[in-house]
Amino acid sequence: MKRLSDATLAQVPANVRRPAYDRAAVKVGVVHFGPGAFHRAHQAFYFDGMLGRRPDFGVCAVSLRTPDMRDALAPQDGLYTLVEREAQPTYRVIGAIREALVAPQDPEAVFRRLVSPDVRFVTATVTEKGYCLTTAGELDLGHPDIRRDLEAPERPVSLPGWIAEALRRRRAAGLAPFTAISCDNLSDNGVKLRRAVVQFAQARGDADLARWIEGEAAFPSSMVDSITPATDDALRDEVAGVLGLEDAWPIQRERFVQWVIEDRLGADAEAFAAAGVTVAREVAPFERAKLRLLNGAHSTLAYVGLALGHETVFESMGDPALARFVERMMREDVAPTLHAPELDVPAYIGQVLDRFRNPAIVHRLSQIAWDGSQKLRFRLLETASEALAAGRPVDRLAVGVAAWIGFVLRQTAAGVPIVDPLAVRLNEVANDVGDPVDRFLALAEVFPPALAADPRFRAAVARAYEALARDSRTALAA
Numbered sequence: 001m002k003r004l005s006d007a008t009l010a011q012v013p014a015n016v017r018r019p020a021y022d023r024a025a026v027k028v029g030v031v032h033f034g035p036g037a038f039h040r041a042h043q044a045f046y047f048d049g050m051l052g053r054r055p056d057f058g059v060c061a062v063s064l065r066t067p068d069m070r071d072a073l074a075p076q077d078g079l080y081t082l083v084e085r086e087a088q089p090t091y092r093v094i095g096a097i098r099e100a101l102v103a104p105q106d107p108e109a110v111f112r113r114l115v116s117p118d119v120r121f122v123t124a125t126v127t128e129k130g131y132c133l134t135t136a137g138e139l140d141l142g143h144p145d146i147r148r149d150l151e152a153p154e155r156p157v158s159l160p161g162w163i164a165e166a167l168r169r170r171r172a173a174g175l176a177p178f179t180a181i182s183c184d185n186l187s188d189n190g191v192k193l194r195r196a197v198v199q200f201a202q203a204r205g206d207a208d209l210a211r212w213i214e215g216e217a218a219f220p221s222s223m224v225d226s227i228t229p230a231t232d233d234a235l236r237d238e239v240a241g242v243l244g245l246e247d248a249w250p251i252q253r254e255r256f257v258q259w260v261i262e263d264r265l266g267a268d269a270e271a272f273a274a275a276g277v278t279v280a281r282e283v284a285p286f287e288r289a290k291l292r293l294l295n296g297a298h299s300t301l302a303y304v305g306l307a308l309g310h311e312t313v314f315e316s317m318g319d320p321a322l323a324r325f326v327e328r329m330m331r332e333d334v335a336p337t338l339h340a341p342e343l344d345v346p347a348y349i350g351q352v353l354d355r356f357r358n359p360a361i362v363h364r365l366s367q368i369a370w371d372g373s374q375k376l377r378f379r380l381l382e383t384a385s386e387a388l389a390a391g392r393p394v395d396r397l398a399v400g401v402a403a404w405i406g407f408v409l410r411q412t413a414a415g416v417p418i419v420d421p422l423a424v425r426l427n428e429v430a431n432d433v434g435d436p437v438d439r440f441l442a443l444a445e446v447f448p449p450a451l452a453a454d455p456r457f458r459a460a461v462a463r464a465y466e467a468l469a470r471d472s473r474t475a476l477a478a
């Protein structure tokens, strides 16, 4: 079977949407760090929608570590298939990625793009861990990647290191900075990225650069949303059947897709809005609602659901006790921490629950369980801190946290590797002696010290932990 590429694009059947613009005329105006499934399901889809009117929004996709994505997409001229799943799936070939680079293999090619006057935007999906932050949200100067980048700042490996060095080179070349848009699930992601980059420039001893970045560069916050299960062979086979062409790395997601960006986009705001992006004065309320409701519920469903023997979000939602528990947590514990006058929170919760019940989406709990040490803070812990400050209970919020502890202990005992940047440390803590809840709460990389020290939080996690250990279902009575 032939491969999807510019040369074979015309053979794609009519029920598959194809780029309606002239791909040869597309110019790279965006550099994206971390072109995993989510980027290709989300930002690249929006840029694809802009290219008809604005051919200067082509994407240069930069992998910070592995060549897999470039190896899959380069022979396809950057083309890949996006499947939107609802009762009836729809198929669409996305053409936004014009170039795929692997940073460690060709750093100068990446810098050439980053220091090009045509490049106005840098976007990033490098996951929570890619920001190298402490639990207080500062750049972690002890992080191995940051230490390395401070020693050799012209050959960066971290996202803050790459952006700082690229901005230094732009400044030296007399160019305006690009606008850097974080698209990861962190609260105030733009503020955090900006702070990390400025702190990196300072730690590098370049106070002028730090000041220039602070004064001149925009780091809008953004909220991203679309449930994107990992690609598997079944998807590759399905797409090959529909296209009549081989696609090495198609992507699937639910049809629902949302991108809210803080209005620091200058003259390009219009172009984003025309492609369906919500350009908002303030993003934090949307971002918080999504992180705490959708992602908080996801992580809770993942750790509790796995303990109950479920495999997917859909299955967990079919478990009445678990579905009821998560809904109560969202409505009674999370919603009161949100201050989002522009959002109908009860309706939003209903919509999120419906999305979890989409039978066309097979979203594995094990995928959501990855990187728990990085995710819990934004999904459950910040909510718990605010609930405690307001004198509200945290019993239900503590169940997901306790279930995460149980998950780490089970995986460690079974010798199953944990996908988490702190895996080694987590295995050590799991194998240690003493009260498990105390041992885990002492992890300063995960739990902000003030929260870990709060006796109400500790008691709630300990209660949930015991209930889960006795019988996972009793914990759901919280």
Ligand code: CS2
Residues within 6 Å of the ligand: 185, 224, 225, 226, 227, 228, 294, 295, 298, 299, 367, 368, 369, 375
């Ligand atoms: C999920 C998210 O894997 C996870 O941790 O909670 O990827 C979630 O599907 C997206 O944030 C939805 O926009």
